[in-house]
Amino acid sequence: xxxxxxxxxxxxxxxxxxxxxxxxxxxxxxxxxxxxxxxxxxxxxxxxxxxxxxxxxxxxxxxxxxxxxxxxxxxxxxxxxxxxxxxxxxxxxxxxxxxxxxxxxxxxxxxxxxxxxxxxxxxxxxxxxxxxxxxxxxxxxxxxxxxxxxxxxxxxxxxxxxxxxxxxxxxxxxxxxxxxxxxxxxxxxxxxxxxxxxxxxxxxxxxxxxxxxxxxxxxxxxxxxxxxxxxxxxxxxxxxxxxxxxxxxxxxxxxxxxxxxxxxxxxxxxxxxxxxxxxxxxxxxxxxxxxxxxxxxxxxxxxxxxxxxxxxxxxxxxxxxxxx
Numbered sequence: 001x002x003x004x005x006x007x008x009x010x011x012x013x014x015x016x017x018x019x020x021x022x023x024x025x026x027x028x029x030x031x032x033x034x035x036x037x038x039x040x041x042x043x044x045x046x047x048x049x050x051x052x053x054x055x056x057x058x059x060x061x062x063x064x065x066x067x068x069x070x071x072x073x074x075x076x077x078x079x080x081x082x083x084x085x086x087x088x089x090x091x092x093x094x095x096x097x098x099x100x101x102x103x104x105x106x107x108x109x110x111x112x113x114x115x116x117x118x119x120x121x122x123x124x125x126x127x128x129x130x131x132x133x134x135x136x137x138x139x140x141x142x143x144x145x146x147x148x149x150x151x152x153x154x155x156x157x158x159x160x161x162x163x164x165x166x167x168x169x170x171x172x173x174x175x176x177x178x179x180x181x182x183x184x185x186x187x188x189x190x191x192x193x194x195x196x197x198x199x200x201x202x203x204x205x206x207x208x209x210x211x212x213x214x215x216x217x218x219x220x221x222x223x224x225x226x227x228x229x230x231x232x233x234x235x236x237x238x239x240x241x242x243x244x245x246x247x248x249x250x251x252x253x254x255x256x257x258x259x260x261x262x263x264x265x266x267x268x269x270x271x272x273x274x275x276x277x278x279x280x281x282x283x284x285x286x287x288x289x290x291x292x293x294x295x296x297x298x299x300x301x302x303x304x305x306x307x308x309x310x311x312x313x314x315x316x317x318x319x320x321x322x323x324x
Contacts (some may be wrong), residue, residue, distance in 0.1 A: 017160040038066060039082045040095040040125045041109075047130065048077050048107040049099060055082055057111040062086035065109060082109065082126070091126070094300050100131045105143035149200045159186060 043049075046068060055063040063084035071077040082097065101107045112129075120126065163186050164195070203209055258293020270276055305312050 037084045037118060037122045039084065039091065039122070041080050041082060041128045042071065042125065042293055043078045043080055043099060043128050044076070045130070046080070046107075047099050047101060048105065049080070049109070050107070053106075053108045055084065055109045055111065057086075057089070057113060060086075062089050062111070080109070082127075092116050093118045093120060095120070097126045097128045098131055104146065145200055145203065149197055152193055152197045152200070156197070159190050159193075163187065163190070234262065262312055273275075 049065065049068065051065050051067055053065040054061050055065065063082060063086060066081040066083040068078055068080050071079050080097070084091075091111065093116035096112040096114075098110045098112050099107065101109045102125075111126075152250045163183055
């Protein structure tokens, strides 16, 4: 069976159009032959998020960002369409679409999976959050250093080409000439720029200062996460202690103590001024003299009783005798 040239041309055109549409979608990350499920999330700030950005869950790519547009009813909000392409993956309820950025400034969506056994249906809207940490700040610093490194490398290449062109144009010349000195200065400048770009490479690398800082931050957050229970108990104990202090009648206790001290001060003042029994005992010499005289008389009485006991004690077996 023979086909006309028109039919063959139409088939080729349709195949070309289909291949173009499939290739265009494939380059965008859309596989028209795979199962696609679309969910939504709302963001206040996209933070540099672009379409076709990966969607990760537990470190595994489960989809990509299909589109980003302003919410029709609230132009300050951004609607992000999340297209999931992974098979046998359901999103549990309570999952958050977290906007994250790596050290090189690449922004993506990381699904923070919830614990609920129920799952979102296709077309549902997920909650969103933006990762706020020191890592993001360091990523911004690294992001600003990378263009500087690229510009420095381009400048070095341009200077190298310029030096070679000048040498070819001017020839060997004399070593002490102004042109040769300028070329030598340019060579020194190139070396300094190479040294600077080397330092930038070391700083941006995993073994550099930024890499170590990120490792320390990760270790610190891990320690905080492991000791979360202890920190919660410490905060709870501090709250209980502050509640106990608030409930205690400290003001009344302090007032009672101040009143007691005031009364004690008045009593001491009265004692020092010779008022009352204790004051007279401590301040009045007559009381002391009377006590001394009474003690002396009592002592004399004891001496007399010891010397002549018969005067005070009468014991007779044959009848009463006359006193001495």
